[in-house]
Amino acid sequence: MRIAVIPGDGIGIEVTLEAVAALREAAARTAMRLQFTELPYGADHFLKTGETLPPGALERLQEFDAILLGALGDPRVPDGRHAADILLGIRFGLDLYVNYRPVRLLDDRLCPLKGRTERDVDFVIFRENTEGLYVGMGGIFKKGTPDEVAVQEDVNTRKGVERICRHAFEFAAQRGRRRVLMADKSNALTFGHDLWQRTFREVAGGYPAIEASHMYVDALAMQMVKDPSQFEVIVTCNMFGDILTDLGAQIQGGMGLAASANLHPGRTGLFEPVHGSAPKYAGKDVANPMGAILSAALLLENLGRPEEARLLEDAVVDCIREGRTTRDLGGALGTREVGAEVRRRIAARS
Ligand code: IPM
Ligand code: MN
Numbered sequence: 001m002r003i004a005v006i007p008g009d010g011i012g013i014e015v016t017l018e019a020v021a022a023l024r025e026a027a028a029r030t031a032m033r034l035q036f037t038e039l040p041y042g043a044d045h046f047l048k049t050g051e052t053l054p055p056g057a058l059e060r061l062q063e064f065d066a067i068l069l070g071a072l073g074d075p076r077v078p079d080g081r082h083a084a085d086i087l088l089g090i091r092f093g094l095d096l097y098v099n100y101r102p103v104r105l106l107d108d109r110l111c112p113l114k115g116r117t118e119r120d121v122d123f124v125i126f127r128e129n130t131e132g133l134y135v136g137m138g139g140i141f142k143k144g145t146p147d148e149v150a151v152q153e154d155v156n157t158r159k160g161v162e163r164i165c166r167h168a169f170e171f172a173a174q175r176g177r178r179r180v181l182m183a184d185k186s187n188a189l190t191f192g193h194d195l196w197q198r199t200f201r202e203v204a205g206g207y208p209a210i211e212a213s214h215m216y217v218d219a220l221a222m223q224m225v226k227d228p229s230q231f232e233v234i235v236t237c238n239m240f241g242d243i244l245t246d247l248g249a250q251i252q253g254g255m256g257l258a259a260s261a262n263l264h265p266g267r268t269g270l271f272e273p274v275h276g277s278a279p280k281y282a283g284k285d286v287a288n289p290m291g292a293i294l295s296a297a298l299l300l301e302n303l304g305r306p307e308e309a310r311l312l313e314d315a316v317v318d319c320i321r322e323g324r325t326t327r328d329l330g331g332a333l334g335t336r337e338v339g340a341e342v343r344r345r346i347a348a349r350s
Contacts, residue, residue: 001032001033001034001035001065001066001303002035002037002063002064002065003023003034003035003036003037003064003065003066003067003068003299004037004039004060004061004064004066004067004068005020005036005037005038005039005067005068006038006039006041006042006067006068006069006070006086007038007042007070008041008042008069008070008071008072008086008277009042009043009044009070009071009072009073009074009083009277009279009282010071010073010074010276010277010278010279010281010282011070011071011275011277011278011281011282011287011335012042012069012070012071012072012277013070013282014282014283014285014287014289014335014336015070015071015273015287015288015289015291015292015293015335016068016069016070016292017289017339018289018292018293018335018336018338018339018342019068019289019292019293019295019296020036020068020296021339021343022293022296022312022315022339022342022343022346023036023296023299023300023312024036025343025346025347026300026308026311026312026346026350027308029311029346029347029350030307030308030311030350032300032305032308037064039057039061041053041054041057041086042072042074042082042086043072043073043074043076043077043082043083046077046081046082047076047077052081052082052085052086052089053085053086053089053090053093058089058090058093058094061090061094061268062094062267062268063268064268065268065303066268066269066270066271066299066302066303067090067268067269067270067271068271068272068292068295068296068299069087069090069270069271069272070272070273070277070292071272071273071275071276071277071278072086072087072276072277073276073277073279074277074279075279083277087272088134088136090262090270091129091130091262091270092130092135094264094267094268094270095130095264095267096129096130096262096263096264096267096269096270097128097129097130097160097163097164097167097263097264098126098129098164098167098261098262098263098264098265099126099127099128099129099238099241099245099260099261099262099263100124100125100126100127100260100261100262100263100298101124101125101126101127101241101245101248101258101259101260101261101274102123102124102125102259102298103121103122103123103124103125103228103245103248103249103251103252103258104118104121104122104123104252105117105118105120105121105122105251105252105253106118106252106253106257106316106317106320107253107317107320107321109330110252110253110254110257110320110329111251111252111253112250112251113225113228113251116228116229116251119229120227120228120229121228121229121251121252123228123231123232123233123234124171124232124233124234125234125235125236125241125244125245125248126164126167126168126171126233126234126235126236126241127164127236127237127238127240127241127242127244127245128160128161128164128235128236128237128238128241129164129238129241129262130160130238131155131156131157131160131238132154132155132156132237132238132239133152133153133154133237133238133239134238134239135153135155137152137153137155138150138151138152138153139151154189154192154239155192156192156193156195156196156237158195158199161195161196161199161200162199162202162203164235165182165199165200165203165204165235166203166206167235167265168180168182168233168234168235169203169204169206169207169210169212171233172207172210172232172233173207173209173210177210177232177233178209178210178211178232179210179211179212179213179231179232179233180204180207180210180211180212180213180232180233180234180235181212181213181214181215181220181231181232181233181234181235182196182197182200182212182213182214182234182235182236183214183215183216183217183220183234183235183236183240183244184196184197184214184216184217184236184237184240185216185217185218185240186216187216192237193237196237197214200212200214200235217236217240217243217244220234220236220244221243221244221247224244224247224248224251225247225251228251245258245260245274246274249274249275253320253329254288254328254329255274255275255291255328256275256287256288256290256291256326256328256329257288257290257291257294257329258273258274258275258291258294259271259273259274259291259292259294259295259297259298260272260273260274260295260298261295261298261299261302263302269299269302271295271296271298271299271302272292272295273291273292273294273295274291275291285334285335285336286326286327286334286335287326287335288325288326288328288329288335288338289326289335289338289339289342290316290319290320290325290329290338290342293312293315293316293339293342294312294313294316296312297309297310297312297313297316300312311346311349311350312342312346314345314349315342315343315345315346315349316342318345318349319338319341319342319345324337324338324341325338326338
């Protein structure tokens, strides 16, 4: 399997190194063959060449079986233009309409919610990934004057909403999940989210064995804290999904652990930790590589390698249980040491 690796910026570089090393370790111990090609897209490349995603990059990326990304964002590019161009450019350009973000507590001790256990926090969020407020349509009128007007359009298409809803139900059906919940704000966004309401109900009609329900997104945010055990599969729009998955990351143990996959079934997917480039911690060997390693596990699962994916995941869980973690999870190890500990457990388990 050919994997494109975009370490990107900041801690993205360090955590990606450990994720690739974990993949190599798993490959060395199993029948899996992996070939990595590093691509330099990120702030350095942008500052040197003025290029964000170079011409032909999307075509090139599609030739790989998967893309592993670290994180993008660098204080030398204050408006984050390169990050938006590269990350959103790949999501939109490859039409990766599914942003799959599991929210799973790997160890009771990591949950910030009182009395909650691993059994209570185990659901997935499907975030629409190609439209909504992210399409960049709009403009600014009379910029810098007291009469300034900024318009940012929220684009919801029938096709876009339908395919993400269908994906959520298909996932539930295939994984034996009984419930799918759609979160919107149709009480205030009476056009765009009316489309979500109608489309969700229509798609749900094709899955009579799966319970379809709805919450307004503000109520969902509250319920995720109050009683996360009620959720199995959540589907929502791009912006709400962005916000809810940070909340989800926290209740599963923190940003350092959250993994994600950007998918279009049958095409090259993009796998990345939910966290950002954290410039403050860059180069200090303190970043938690587990989110990146768990994203690499999602990559393997997606390429039809569930056993090898499990190997990575179990190795991470072992490390957490044994306190072999970075400081964000209460341990005392550096990024590289955690990477080595994970590899040791991959080796021990295979
Ligand atoms: C994420 C990030 C991105 C997003 C940013 C970096 C544009 O927050 O992947 O969640 O908003 O999608
Ligand atoms: Mn985000």
